Amino acid sequence: MAPGKIILFGEHAVVYGQPAIAVPLPAVCAQAVARPAVSGAGLRIIAANLGRTIAVSPEPKENDHALVVAARLLLDRLGVPIPDCQITLSSTIPIASGLGSGAAATTALLRALSRAVGHDLNLETLNGLVYEVEKLYHGTPSGIDNTVIVYGMPVYFVKGQTVETFRVGSPLHLVVADSGVASPTYLAVSDVRVLYEQNPDTVGRIFERIGAIARAAREAIGQGDAEVLGGLMQENHALLRELTVSSSLLDDLASAAERAGAYGAKVSGGGRGGNLIALAPPDAAPAVARALEAAGAKRAIQTILA
Numbered sequence: 233m234a235p236g237k238i239i240l241f242g243e244h245a246v247v248y249g250q251p252a253i254a255v256p257l258p259a260v261c262a263q264a265v266a267r268p269a270v271s272g273a274g275l276r277i278i279a280a281n282l283g284r285t286i287a288v289s290p291e292p293k294e295n296d297h298a299l300v301v302a303a304r305l306l307l308d309r310l311g312v313p314i315p316d317c318q319i320t321l322s323s324t325i326p327i328a329s330g331l332g333s334g335a336a337a338t339t340a341l342l343r344a345l346s347r348a349v350g351h352d353l354n355l356e357t358l359n360g361l362v363y364e365v366e367k368l369y370h371g372t373p374s375g376i377d378n379t380v381i382v383y384g385m386p387v388y389f390v391k392g393q394t395v396e397t398f399r400v401g402s403p404l405h406l407v408v409a410d411s412g413v414a415s416p417t418y419l420a421v422s423d424v425r426v427l428y429e430q431n432p433d434t435v436g437r438i439f440e441r442i443g444a445i446a447r448a449a450r451e452a453i454g455q456g457d458a459e460v461l462g463g464l465m466q467e468n469h470a471l472l473r474e475l476t477v478s479s480s481l482l483d484d485l486a487s488a489a490e491r492a493g494a495y496g497a498k499v500s501g502g503g504r505g506g507n508l509i510a511l512a513p514p515d516a517a518p519a520v521a522r523a524l525e526a527a528g529a530k531r532a533i534q535t536i537l538a
């Protein structure tokens with residue numbers, strides 16, 4: 233099993249070395265179940281959501297599916313041959329919506345496959361392998377998705393540094409709203425790169441401000457100060473808008489959440505579509521969820537970060 237994830241602060245700037253904060257979202261998850269197959273059957277991955285069965289052939293091919301690449305990477309790392317095994321992979325995480333569907337599918341697959349061949353991977357090794365596969369999906373991923381999903385804990389993440397977790401001072405009531413608009417992260421990331429290359433000073437300053445917000449948010453989470461966090465979310469959302477990764481729907485959803493009593497709301501993940509998160513006082517969370525759905529969200533999930 234591997235949970236979905238949400239990024240609370242720092243997306244996009246994290247690709248450029250700024251800190252970011254992400255937490256698991258166990259309300260949605262990917263699951264993989266391995267069953268032994270008859271001798272000579274080889275390895276087959278049944279990707280239930282894609283309605284496809286993918287065979288892992290002994291020789292790599294140029295257009296191998298990312299799941300096949302993932303399986304092969306793992307078997308090579310362990311130095312074991314392709315087993316006779318069938319792995320059924322299913323997921324409740326919407327694709328291309330900023331909830332980590334790709335990293336969670338890879339994580340669940342590699343966990344099931346490593347057990348099927350008699351190995352229990354440590355978290356660091358698993359994280360490294362999932363990151364390799366993330367590069368196929370994203371191009372230049374920061375590594376935050378695989379890290380929060382593999383470790384299954386809230387993380388304060390800085391690219392290339394040791395994973396740090398943090399304390400939550402008092403429970404935070406979050407509402408995660410799916411805009412229903414699929415938006416591949418790699419496109420948003422590459423557009424932000426173009427923007428950065430065109431205006432390195434201005435965009436570099438935006439990244440730095442987002443980094444400062446993530447550092448302040450870590451303190452506020454530790455102190456359980458939801459009002460301060462809400463303000464930081466609003467500020468982070470405005471900066472993401474400057475990076476062109478919001479949309480009129482996401483801006484409308486943020487306003488609707490705030491009108492319904494949220495402390496703040498922001499794009500979460502790659503943006504353009506995908507998800508918006510709102511932080512609400514405990515008794516206002518259901519009203520915020522309803523307001524988000526009324527304003528056009530496909531669904532709103534309430535979750536508590538404790």
Ligand code: PMV
Binds near residue numbers: 245
């Ligand atoms: O769209 P998501 O949830 O996979 O998040 C991507 C986060 C980015 O910072 C935009 C990219 C990255 O690799 O960190």
